[in-house]
Amino acid sequence: DVKVTQSSRYLVKRTGEKVFLECVQDMDHENMFWYRQDPGLGLRLIYFSYDVKMKEKGDIPEGYSVSREKKERFSLILESASTNQTSMYLCASSAGEPSTDTQYFGPGTRLTVL
Amino acid sequence: AQSVAQPEDQVNVAEGNPLTVKCTYSVSGNPYLFWYVQYPNRGLQFLLKYITGDNLVKGSYGFEAEFNKSQTSFHLKKPSALVSDSALYFCAVRDMNRDDKIIFGKGTRLHILP
Numbered sequence: 001d002v003k004v005t006q007s008s009r010y011l012v013k014r015t016g017e018k019v020f021l022e023c024v025q026d027m028d029h030e031n032m033f034w035y036r037q038d039p040g041l042g043l044r045l046i047y048f049s050y051d052v053k054m055k056e057k058g059d060i061p062e063g064y065s066v067s068r069e070k071k072e073r074f075s076l077i078l079e080s081a082s083t084n085q086t087s088m089y090l091c092a093s094s095a096g097e098p099s100t101d102t103q104y105f106g107p108g109t110r111l112t113v114l
Numbered sequence: 115a116q117s118v119a120q121p122e123d124q125v126n127v128a129e130g131n132p133l134t135v136k137c138t139y140s141v142s143g144n145p146y147l148f149w150y151v152q153y154p155n156r157g158l159q160f161l162l163k164y165i166t167g168d169n170l171v172k173g174s175y176g177f178e179a180e181f182n183k184s185q186t187s188f189h190l191k192k193p194s195a196l197v198s199d200s201a202l203y204f205c206a207v208r209d210m211n212r213d214d215k216i217i218f219g220k221g222t223r224l225h226i227l228p
Contacts, residue, residue, distance in 0.1 A: 004157070035218075040123075040220060041220060042204060042218045042219055042220040042221050043158075043204065043218040044218075045215060045216075045217075048215070058215070090157055090158065092158075097214075100146055100163075100165050100208070102148075102160045102163065103150075103158075103160070103216065104160070105150075105157035105158040105159070106157050107155075107156060107157045108156075108157050
């Protein structure tokens with residue numbers, strides 16, 4: 001079974017802090033994604049990566065950056081956390097063709113910024 | 115613009131009755147369509163997808179979806195609902211105009227009443 005793990009289930013940070021959300025997948029998948037999930041808005045793509053050291057902006061990249069130094073790990077960074085970044089963050093991975101292959105999701109990190 | 119719509123925020127169904135969760139799409143070219151489910155406090159899980167071929171797609175947990183090109187719909191169905199089917203359901207479509215990324219609908223919360 002594919003396993004996608006996220007470093008924390010719940011996280012509470014203060015405004016202005018730098019926040020790291022880690023995601024690791026164990027199936028040698030090429031593609032990795034970061035989404036945020038908000039009620040009534042569904043999932044919105046923040047950043048994605050189709051290869052090591054590669055990253056592309058999604059729909060809402062402002063205030064975020066990412067790092068993919070190793071194939072299995074994709075990190076989301078909030079450079080200076082703000083209250084409007086309070087959300088559920090979901091990481092996903094997939095193999096092969098991004099548009100047709102199943103995405104496998106981690107359990108999510110619920111981030112609260114005070 | 116390519117899009118996916120879930121017209122119902124919430125659907126209530128009595129246990130044992132058939133259920134339908136609606137999804138409509140707007141894409142250019144061939145649609146690649148997906149359904150995912152999110153159980154409480156969990157990440158998203160893949161249910162099924164339509165890429166090509168038979169219009170009736172069978173997936174996990176007894177769910178199926180019917181691709182209807184003339185109505186641009188991809189409704190999720192199950193003949194007999196279980197209380198354990200209560201969850202948040204997301205329809206998704208490949209977006210050819212945005213590097214083939216997957217875009218998700220806003221989600222439909224399904225309540226199965228005992």
